[in-house]
Amino acid sequence: MKKLDLSRHEKEIVDQALDFWKANGSLDDQKVQELRTTIDERSFEWKVLARYAFWVALASLIFSVVSLFSDNALEKFIQQFYDTPNVIFCFFFAGLAFAFYFLGFRNKKRYPEKTFSNETLMLAGSFSTAACIGFLGQVLDRENHFFSILFFLSILIYGVLSVKLSSKLIWIFTLVALGIWFATETAYHSDWGWKFWGMNYPLRFTIFGAILTTAAIFVQPKFASLKPFKSTSIIIGLLYTMIALWCLSIFGNYSDFEAWTKIRQYEILYWGLLAIALSLGLALYGLKRKDTVIRDIGFVFFLINLYTRFVEYLWDNINRTIFFLILAISFWVVGRWSEKIWKKQQSSSE
Structure with a gap:
């Protein structure tokens, strides 16, 4: 059955309208549920991301030019508050x-x-x-x-x-x-x-994010005032976990920079494998549950961790030309894949 493809904001508006019509008796519960099954939430807005990126680049260029001509005046103004x-x-x-x-x-x-x-x-x-x-x-x-x-x-x-x-x-x-x-x-x-109970900041925040996510799933719904923020807490908890785990896969549980520079990256490969496994697990869970946010978080960090391992183990081992050629081809493949998804979403919504 063909479904209506809506953005998250559009879907929230439609859900509010259905709840309103259900509350005033215009629609019965069965009809509301039937209508909800005809709606799909659009996944990551690739086209919007590209447009925003260009806007940010343009704004940055404007600020750069303005700063070039007003640098002296700005410096004098700030010095007044030193x-x-x-x-x-x-x-x-x-x-x-x-x-x-x-x-x-x-x-x-x-x-x-x-x-x-x-x-x-x-x-x-x-x-x-x-x-x-x-x-x-x-x-x-x-x-x-x-x-x-x-x-x-x-x-x-x-x-x-x-x-x-x-x-x-x-x-x-x-x-x-x-x-x-x-x-x-x-x-x-x-x-x-830098260390607390033998843990550096990345390891601490990996555990902190995992605890926050677990609390959001099992504890937060028990409080009526906090229940509406459950999904937000899960997202923030996952971001804490995945960002910290990514840093952990690069630096390990080291707090001394000199000690870290003396190790080989394969010595802390287990953190990288854990990051890849967890991100892939999130992506598959999101696909199975049709949770686009968790799916996108998992997919993005799966790519980030793969490219990080790619840089770590190939940068010093292959020719720079071949390195960047492989990188360019891989990003082109990802771009083509994203473009196909976007075009498929467009065609299905027409």
Whole structure:
């Protein structure tokens, strides 16, 4: 049966419409379920990615030209703030955060339908909160444990705001703040060294991401206020795990750069094999469950890990011309494959 291919945002709108018609009695439950089976969520937007990449490149070029002509003026402007105490910046961003939160809550109450503008105000408040805490951390001595407590405070602030506003974007800030707190707390208890309980940062965050993902699947749904953020937590947890595991496959569980340079990459190959196996497992799980996000995360990191191993073991062993030729051909194959998927999606939706 031919299905309607929609983006995630479009599918969410259609789902909301179906729920609305079901609630007011326009459609019965059986008909709603029947209509849902005719909808498919579009996978990764390759064409959109290409368009955004060109836009970013153009914007970067513009900023580069502007910076070239205004560099002296910008430098003089920044120099005026070199001697300003960090506590001043801390109070400034605290006031700015309060103003954004006040406007956000007020607009949320007065204009609840303006979701985008309200959430933008809250995001601005989130950025200001992060800046305020950052400068407050500069004021306090990092040897003091209160430095770590500040990051924990930001988790509570972001968590409450995300629940109150039902904002998945602010929930992302909560999980990012949780990661920063975890790094700071473990660093404090290891006297600001690179290892904590024999684990360097990549290994620590591999475990941290795995715990976060597991908690999102089994623990978070038990709390009604946190249940809507389950999918977001799973994605962030997987990203923590896969990025950290990729770093672990390159550097191993080493905290000393000189010691790492003396080893051969095959000595830590088991981390690379684990990263490849896990990413491939995620890709296959996503395909089986028709979960496009998990599938794409697995597929992207599967490619990243394969190319990383390719560079590690072939860079010093084959001619540079052949190396880049193989790389070019492989990327061309991936590009052609992505293009076929995109064209197939287009033809099926017509």
